[in-house]
Amino acid sequence: MKFTLLSALALPFFASxxxxxxxxxxxxxxxxxxxxxxxxxxxxxFVFDGAGHTVAQGNFKSGCQPYKKGAFFSGNGPQGKTWTMTVxxxxxxxxxxxxxxxxxxGMYGVINPAGANTLAAYGKLASKASGSKAPSKVKGGSFN
Structure with a gap:
């Protein structure tokens, strides 16, 4: 395998x-x-150990509702498959x-909680939600 200056500079980015x-x-x-x-x-x-689940980007203003702009969504995940997204x-x-x-x-989580946007804060919104809504399109990751 031949290394170039570009690949040598990119290596620390990928390695980290x-x-x-x-x-x-x-x-x-x-x-x-x-x-x-x-x-x-x-x-x-996201490793789907159980069937009938999804991963959808939420909204910190209303629990169990999709974040509209650029939301990620796995769709219904097949048991035993992994859906991977890049932060x-x-x-x-x-x-x-x-x-x-x-x-x-209780099936929710938070990536990089900070300030008012914490797991506990989202949990309060989720417990008051009158239902869940899925984003309209699968996007932001892939199954393997």
Whole structure:
């Protein structure tokens, strides 16, 4: 394999990216862990241990509802598959399962919690939600 100056400069960038693994549905209606601290460029691998779940980017203003601008969404994840997304911002982002009744009963999490955008704050919104809504399109990651 031939290394160029460009590949040598890129190597530290790729070597420093971390992969964070999140179990989806392994203990019922749960993401484990629920809180992830990730840098820009890191990947989050959502491993679907249980069937009938999704990963959708949430909205810190209303629980169990999609974040409209640039929202990520896995669609219904097949059991045993992994949906991987790349973190594009260090800003706090919530995520939830959009299957009816799942988010409202605790299936949510937060990437890079900060300030008022914490797991506890999102949990209060989720517990008051009158239902879950899924984003309209699958985007922001891929299954492997």
């Amino acid at each position: 990216a971390a992969i964070h693994t999140v179990a989806v549905g392994s203990n019922g209606l749960s993401f484990s862990p629920q809180t992830i601290t990730a840098a820009k460029g890191d990947q989050i691998a 594009t911002s260090t800003a706090p982002q919530s995520f939830y399962c959009s299957t009816p009744g799942h988010c409202e009963n």
